[in-house]
Amino acid sequence: MDSEDLTGAELLAVFSALANPHRLRVLGALADGRQYVSLLARQLGMSRPLLHMHLQKLQAAGLVAGELELSEDGKAVKYFAATPFSLRVTPQAIKAIAPTLPGPDDRKETD
Amino acid sequence: MDSEDLTGAELLAVFSALANPHRLRVLGALADGRQYVSLLARQLGMSRPLLHMHLQKLQAAGLVAGELELSEDGKAVKYFAATPFSLRVTPQAIKAIAPTLPGPDDRKETD
DNA sequence: GACACGTGTAAGAATTTACTGACACGTGAG
DNA sequence: CTCACGTGTCAGTAAATTCTTACACGTGTC
Numbered sequence: 198m199d200s201e202d203l204t205g206a207e208l209l210a211v212f213s214a215l216a217n218p219h220r221l222r223v224l225g226a227l228a229d230g231r232q233y234v235s236l237l238a239r240q241l242g243m244s245r246p247l248l249h250m251h252l253q254k255l256q257a258a259g260l261v262a263g264e265l266e267l268s269e270d271g272k273a274v275k276y277f278a279a280t281p282f283s284l285r286v287t288p289q290a291i292k293a294i295a296p297t298l299p300g301p302d303d304r305k306e307t308d
Numbered sequence: 309m310d311s312e313d314l315t316g317a318e319l320l321a322v323f324s325a326l327a328n329p330h331r332l333r334v335l336g337a338l339a340d341g342r343q344y345v346s347l348l349a350r351q352l353g354m355s356r357p358l359l360h361m362h363l364q365k366l367q368a369a370g371l372v373a374g375e376l377e378l379s380e381d382g383k384a385v386k387y388f389a390a391t392p393f394s395l396r397v398t399p400q401a402i403k404a405i406a407p408t409l410p411g412p413d414d415r416k417e418t419d
Numbered sequence: 420g421a422c423a424c425g426t427g428t429a430a431g432a433a434t435t436t437a438c439t440g441a442c443a444c445g446t447g448a449g
Numbered sequence: 450c451t452c453a454c455g456t457g458t459c460a461g462t463a464a465a466t467t468c469t470t471a472c473a474c475g476t477g478t479c
Contacts, residue, residue: 205329205332208332209327209328209329209332212323212326212327212332213327215323215326215327215397215402216320216323216324216326216327217320218316218320218409218410218411221316221319221320221323221402221405221406221409222406222409224399224402224403225399225402225403225404225405225406226403226406227399228399228400228402228403229403260399279399280399281398281399282397282398282399283396283397283398284395284396284397284398285394285395285396285397286326286393286394286395286396286397287392287393287394287395288335288336288338288339288371288390288391288392288393289339291326291332291335291336291339292335292336292337292339292340293336294332294336295332295333295336295337298329298332298333299329300329
């Protein structure tokens with residue numbers, strides 16, 4: 198996943214997802230390998246609902262991917278892993294995507 | 309300005325500064341050359357106080373630099389230009405700076 | 420059944436961010 | 450003096466994020 202093919206709105210979603218210490222720590226924890234939500238929450242010292250929200254935002258930005266599995270003892274476990282993205286951020290790159298940025302009057306269409 | 313020598317808090321400030329369409333557009337407009345605040349505000353269609361606030365945040369993150377000059381007709385004019393930064397963002401890079409991220413109990417010390 | 424473990428989601432409070440409007444200052448031109 | 454242009458900042462409001470608490474479901478074990 199290279200960054201050149203991102204629209205302004207997508208890049209904005211990525212930066213917004215990255216603009217939070219919890220989410221950066223989550224992404225760092227998932228850099229090596231995948232992990233399931235409850236354990237990850239314990240490792241990072243945050244509540245499950247909170248981690249759930251942050252994972253949603255990271256997933257919406259395409260930075261992590263989750264898949265629901267069935268463990269051997271029958272429990273539903275959801276594993277998340279970091280997407281192997283590589284972003285190059287420079288003033289010129291930002292200028293290039295600037296025309297595709299959402300205007301001040303635009304509404305959210307993520308529904 | 310390479311990104312390898314940024315702490316977690318600094319990188320967080322950069323992402324936070326980038327997580328806004330207005331600021332991305334400002335950065336894009338300043339990618340080529342410098343411009344002064346009032347004219348820039350008119351070009352981007354936003355109020356001066358608002359642009360002022362966004363420029364403060366961009367400057368605090370080290371993405372733009374401003375210098376106050378005296379134009380030939382004696383007026384004080386403040387020019388801003390984009391810092392020629394180059395950021396490489398990957399899960400591994402984020403994991404590397406994760407230990408230096410501000411904890412949930414930390415307070416702002418930017419006073 | 421009661422418990423421990425996993426999942427998800429919804430309501431409400433607390434906090435942060437974004438924005439407007441009005442004010443301050445200083446200079447040159449009419 | 451008044452107007453146009455530049456600068457900056459403050460108070461108050463509107464809106465978006467963040468976070469907690471509490472609930473829902475399903476499964477295997479004592």
